[in-house]
Amino acid sequence: MTALFLDMPEDRNHLPVWLECVVLSPDLPRLVTELKVIHGVPAHQLSLMDAMFGYSQTVLESGLVSLPPPVLSRLLRQPDLLPKLRDWVLESGGSYWDSIEATDALSSSTQRIVEHVRKSMASKTLMADRRRSLTKGVLLFLAMAASVAIFLVWHRYEVNKISQILAKTYEDNEQLRLDNDLLKQRLAPVPVPPLAPGWGFARREDLATLEGDDAKLTKLSGLALEWGKKQPQNSLELAKRLLEFRQGCSGLLLNPPPLTKPQQVWFAARCGDWASSIEQQLHALESGADFRKALENANSLFVSIAKELTDRAKAPSNSG
């Protein structure tokens, strides 16, 4: 057992070579410990590359001899860097680092490795392994090539098939679109002649100016009697008239007339009934009912609507 640093050569030209030998020997941890005892822990820790100060490539290629003395001194004053230097040159260093003399044990061991590998190669076991490996490789390659070929054929087939399906789908879709357009055209609502501006319940604007429910109900009664101002001459005209009045009902149901709450509730209920009656008459008319009969029914309905409204206006509850 020695204190290693005492072996440092006094001739500093020999120092790099001495240090390289220690760095690549199992004694390095001891030198590191000794140098730590001597120099203590440096105030500013440098990384290995910083400590090398631009000489890293030269060190890899031609060893520590290329380092200027101050750089070498930095490494010795921060000895923790020396194991890092060792790992770095072992993993990345050039062949220079293999020229550093090995211990007898290491040299013998190296020689044994070389001989063992030579023997293994000579026994042809490894060669056979390699041939097997190569054969396996070739077979693997062939298998992969075959797989790729099969895939390409299948892919081509499938792509054609998918293309055909897509084309067919497109054609069908196109046909569907055309049919749809046609259908839309057919289903387009028959143009309804513009409604006569405001008659019947549709002409409700005057209601707001009237005072009291009785006046308003009387006015509504009068509006219902407007039905009789123009008598339809055929089924189509009758249907149109009924629809127009029905539209007026909708207006009053959706936007109730300015009546008091009880009257409004009554009116809404009755107006709903009248609307239903109108719809029934329309349905009967569309189902082929006799025009004259239908007209009579309609006239009766509107007279009864007007009467109901007048009666309601005259009812004692409205006077108060």
Add this chain to the structure above:
Amino acid sequence: MSCSITILVLSGTCFQLPFPRTGADFSLFNYDGIMTARLEPDVDSLVEQAALGDARSFDELVEAFSLRLLRFLTLTRGLPLHRAEDVAQEVWIKVWKALPRRKPGPFLGWLLTIARNAATDDQKSAYHRLVRQDTEEGILPHVASGETQQSHESDVALVSERLAACLEKLDLERKQVIERFAAGESQDDIAQMLLIPLGTVKSRLSRGRQDLKVCLGDLAP
């Protein structure tokens, strides 16, 4: 295959001269003050040939890189030499088998990656062997490498303690010179820095080293 002569001179300048029709590079190193020449194999070419099944090229690779491999396994991966030797042999067999599938890149890095993995496997199996033995025999087996490591560490600790004590005892002037000497400074530089004659530096260094040797007793060389 490109070949060249590489000459490294003291100034650090590198000359490369074409050297046709050889399979190797020659390098001259200023090694320990003496210019030495070594024949360096053209690694890329050897790897290429070995990958194609050339046993001779592979043999050259084994010869060129086995020392590096052993140093890596023992110093960096911490394997004892006898185990590192076995692992290195396994590594070369793996390398031979894997060479045809190797992706392009530096051979050394690839070799050491295989070695690193093999060392890890070896350490794992050594651990499992230890556990198995412990379970079967009910006692911890005798592990020479572990003991050696332990003994080595205690030696280092002993030197460390005694060296610290001896440095404390050392005369301050001699201690100053010893510290600078251990930092790699030349005697001329020490004389300049401490503003003392070179002869004084030599004398203090000599006596300081002597004092330390005596103090360290049987630890000293």
